[in-house]
Amino acid sequence: MKVCFILPPDTHSIESSIPKRLEGGKGLYPKLGILYVASYAEKHAEGVETSFIDCPALGLDPPGLARRLSAERPDLVAISTLTFNLIDTFKVIRAVKEASPETKVCVGGQHVNLYPQETLGLDGVDFVVAGEGERTFTWLIQALKANASDAQLSAIPGLGWKRDGRMGFNSAVDKVPDLDELPFPARHLIDMGRYTHLIGKGKKIATLQSSRGCPAACLFCDIRLTKFRQRSPDSVLAEIRMLADEGFDDFFFVDDTITINRKRLRTLAQRLAQEGPKINFKISARVDTVDPELLDDLAAAGCYRIHFGVESATPRLLEYMEKGVQPERIEKAFRDTQAAGIGTYAYMMIGIPSETEKEMSDSVDFAIHLKAEYAQFSVCTPYPKTALYQRMLADGIVPEDYWMAFAKRPTEDFRIRFHNPDFKEEDLRRIQDECHRRFYARPGVMAREILRLKSWTDLKAKARVGTSILLKQINR
Numbered sequence: 001m002k003v004c005f006i007l008p009p010d011t012h013s014i015e016s017s018i019p020k021r022l023e024g025g026k027g028l029y030p031k032l033g034i035l036y037v038a039s040y041a042e043k044h045a046e047g048v049e050t051s052f053i054d055c056p057a058l059g060l061d062p063p064g065l066a067r068r069l070s071a072e073r074p075d076l077v078a079i080s081t082l083t084f085n086l087i088d089t090f091k092v093i094r095a096v097k098e099a100s101p102e103t104k105v106c107v108g109g110q111h112v113n114l115y116p117q118e119t120l121g122l123d124g125v126d127f128v129v130a131g132e133g134e135r136t137f138t139w140l141i142q143a144l145k146a147n148a149s150d151a152q153l154s155a156i157p158g159l160g161w162k163r164d165g166r167m168g169f170n171s172a173v174d175k176v177p178d179l180d181e182l183p184f185p186a187r188h189l190i191d192m193g194r195y196t197h198l199i200g201k202g203k204k205i206a207t208l209q210s211s212r213g214c215p216a217a218c219l220f221c222d223i224r225l226t227k228f229r230q231r232s233p234d235s236v237l238a239e240i241r242m243l244a245d246e247g248f249d250d251f252f253f254v255d256d257t258i259t260i261n262r263k264r265l266r267t268l269a270q271r272l273a274q275e276g277p278k279i280n281f282k283i284s285a286r287v288d289t290v291d292p293e294l295l296d297d298l299a300a301a302g303c304y305r306i307h308f309g310v311e312s313a314t315p316r317l318l319e320y321m322e323k324g325v326q327p328e329r330i331e332k333a334f335r336d337t338q339a340a341g342i343g344t345y346a347y348m349m350i351g352i353p354s355e356t357e358k359e360m361s362d363s364v365d366f367a368i369h370l371k372a373e374y375a376q377f378s379v380c381t382p383y384p385k386t387a388l389y390q391r392m393l394a395d396g397i398v399p400e401d402y403w404m405a406f407a408k409r410p411t412e413d414f415r416i417r418f419h420n421p422d423f424k425e426e427d428l429r430r431i432q433d434e435c436h437r438r439f440y441a442r443p444g445v446m447a448r449e450i451l452r453l454k455s456w457t458d459l460k461a462k463a464r465v466g467t468s469i470l471l472k473q474i475n476r
Contacts, residue, residue: 035185131173202250287333313366
């Protein structure tokens with residue numbers, strides 16, 4: 001059986017809480033989720049021939065993808081989708097069906113986790129996989145090879161199926177109990193040289209995932225209160241060594257919150273420092289999950305930046321967003337991190353319900369006060385199925401479940417909505433631009449970034465983002 005894994009092109013993605021001109025400048029990462037699904041299928045489904053088409057990395061549009069599929073003619077394609085690129089996903093589905101009508105289409109990814117049955121009901125979709133897809137998708141392959149009955153398909157956790165006018169969905173989604181059992185992502189299916197990051201430290205970057213889940217309760221997050229599971233230090237070190245042998249020297253741990261289990265992370269960092277290889281890496285963390293001992297170990301192992309979710313400088317807004325921390329704790333985490341010699345990145349949020357423009361300005365001052373190297377100011381957005389969205393629906397701030405309507409009938413004219421009763425969208429975008437300008441247009445920041453330039457490509461990318469921020473302000 002020929003199975004082709006596809007990441008849709010970025011031709012019609014919904015603009016998020018960060019403008020596309022800034023998101024696009026951050027670089028391009030390989031998507032580990034679907035690469036894990038591919039590697040598991042390669043290992044456990046006999047007689048499977050796999051291929052992988054990352055349209056953004058390859059610069060492919062739907063017609064270009066269709067030409068490749070006409071030549072390849074896979075039996076099954078697996079498409080990973082977010083709500084933001086749902087339109088592009090269905091352009092891919094149309095391309096698949098036009099190029100190879102007999103090919104079956106399976107859709108997975110975070111959008112399917114949120115709207116499994118709605119996705120299954122859309123034209124051209126034969127199967128959906130909700131939950132963690134490694135085992136479910138492999139079970140689907142095995143079932144198709146065995147010409148499984150409807151009853152047998154319905155027994156597969158997380159699988160939705162549709163054929164001959166009949167539909168079924170097993171809502172008991174699968175979660176891999178032991179992450180160490182997963183083979184490393186199928187990076188051999190992609191050209192790793194096509195992936196870059198604007199503010200990396202090394203020459204060749206790779207992403208890693210050492211854990212899944214986050215037990216924190218942040219109101220705006222789509223993975224709040226999820227079970228934390230982790231790989232062993234042995235497993236993570238083996239993957240790092242394999243990648244280092246291939247020349248990778250800069251790593252980004254894409255874990256939701258890698259610092260939940262500090263003991264495990266200290267062991268990993270200590271072994272990395274003692275045993276090697278010598279690498280550079282960055283992580284994401286909550287401010288209440290780091291301490292000086294952990295930070296010292298991370299620094300010794302090569303950690304050069306920690307991305308922290310700060311959100312706001314205002315205590316009542318932190319409480320509204322259920323962050324579980326106050327400004328004093330945030331300040332301590334940044335001080336301790338910088339004292340260990342590790343750089344910091346602050347994720348900030350503006351436009352939180354009831355927030356004033358003065359409080360938004362205070363958040364810029366706070367990010368500067370924290371001495372963050374970098375800061376990102378997103379507009380508070382009620383994303384689908386989040387607790388924030390449900391609260392705003394209940395409070396009447398969001399008048400209707402428009403994300404559900406979009407999931408049932410995706411249209412190209414759909415736009416993201418901020419739903420702030422005190423500010424218009426254009427006002428929030430104006431304030432967002434001003435926040436970025438105030439943070440990044442400081443002479444010290446600009447001089448630092450000039451000194452950090454690594455190549456002509458790096459210069460052009462940073463200049464494009466910087467010019468976008470400044471021109472946006474000048475043209476108002």
